[in-house]
Amino acid sequence: MTFTLSAVASRTVSENPSTDTGAWRAVFVDANPTLSEVSSRLHRADDLPLTINRQPNITPAELPAALAGAPIAIVDHTHLPTDIARQCEGLKHVVFLGTGPRSYMNPEELADIGITVHTIKGYGDTAVAECAFGLMWAAARNFGRMDREMRAGNWLRSDALQLTGKTLGLVGFGGIAQELARLARGIGMRVIAWNRTPKTHEGVEFVELDTLLAQSDVVSLHLLLTDETRGLITAERIASMRDGAILVNTARGALVDEAAMIAALESGKLAHAGLDVFTVEPMPAGHVLTTLPNVTLSAHSAFRTPEANNNLIGAALDHCRRIVKTQA
Structure with a gap:
């Protein structure tokens, strides 16, 4: 390209x-x-x-x-x-x-x-997929919040989401998503995907985007940022997601309506977000995402191995x- x-x-x-x-x-x-x-x-x-x-x-x-x-x-x-x-x-x-x-x-x-x-x-397909996998696990187990609280002297115990048997939805299916599908299937997750052009892949069911959002326990984004994909995950699409779902983004921050994502995290519509990318980078000091307990942050470092x-x-x-x- x-x-x-x-x-x-x-x-x-x-x-x-x-x-x-x-x-x-x-x-x-x-x-x-x-x-x-x-x-x-x-x-x-x-x-x-x-x-x-x-x-x-x-x-x-x-x-x-x-x-x-x-x-x-x-x-x-x-x-x-x-x-x-x-x-x-x-x-x-x-x-x-x-x-x-x-x-x-x-x-x-x-x-x-x-x-x-x-x-x-x-x-860095494997490196980024492993980062997305790690963010998914950290979100499901609430590791980030427990780590912060324990360092502050608080014994916070948190219930977790068991990922085995759950559904992972991949939005975009290039090399990174293929690697993440391999990892997720290895732990017994059902993997579904949506791609802008038709694809097939062993062990992955391809569905419409609205179906993917409605059925997925974890949604992971793997799209290039273009005029067509900018803001793809709108407030309406977030509202259509399963209650308590996890959102993982290691692609580009601008794929998501950030304000709508924050509102969903604050309301509990989204249980957690694992984010390696942001609308503005570096993230400004005091950004609201740094104040939310149900967000795990990574400094756009997914590929750095x-x-x-x-x-x-x-x-x-x-x-x-x-x-x-x-x-x-």
């Missing part, structure tokens, strides 16, 4: 000026320490020059100077407004570390100004190599 985008960089960590790549060079604009190390390790002697900015909290306004005319930007989490992208002279390609650039930029607008965005799929990091950066560097090869 190809879009349009822009990115940033600052300091050179791994660079090979002797490589015969002409004017082509790349900047990793917002590398955290882990991804910096992986990038340096996987960057080859025959690759195009790579500058790694080790300041992951770079602001959009700092991007033009950080890129300094580089034609390729590698972007993990920095927002790239179109007006900033226009100021990034020479930028032609953005390699976005994931599948959801729309949370950080407007791909169509960027395409209109000649910047192509490359996305990376499949690098050594295996997934290696897959992710390896794929990003492969994108850079293909770009140079096709432009040579």
Whole structure:
């Protein structure tokens, strides 16, 4: 899938000026320490020059100077407004570390100004599925609240939902959902799914979205964020869910009407939410979700395992190599 985008960089960590790549060079604009190390390790002697900015909290306004005319930007989490992208002279390609650039930029607008965005799929399917599985368990057992209360000196004992024999509904059925289905079937859950295009998969029953929401004890979201999927889980759809259901989201926060989800959590319509993604990231201090006892929070870290990091950066560097090869 190809879009349009822009990115940033600052300091050179791994660079090979002797490589015969002409004017082509790349900047990793917002590398955290882990991804910096992986990038340096996987960057080859025959690759195009790579500058790694080790300041992951770079602001959009700092991007033009950080890129300094580089034609390729590698972007993990920095927002790239179109007006900033226009100021990034020479930028032609953005390699976005994931599948959801729309949370950080407007791909169509960027395409209109000649910047192509490359996305990376499949690098962390198992890692994200395991995170969703963990959030589901934590929600069902209320581990987060009991942990907080015990640290505060309170002996809170909580009744739990036994997941064996319950129904897991997967909204979207790509690689991550397939991995989660495998895990859930392993503990004896019934797995149903809805996908925007027809699919079949052993051991999974495909149903309409309304049927899935009505029948599922746990609903887990696994969709890309697009104009069609933004706000898909509306107040009306939340109301149609089974009373006391659990909602898990490791996809994109904007798939859900956040205000409606919060109201359902406060009323008890939703028993719990396990969330790795949010409408605004990083989550602002004092956000209402941090005050609710029936929410388990994870800081958009579902894919962050050594295996997934290696897959992710390896794929990003492969994108850079293909770009140079096709432009040579």
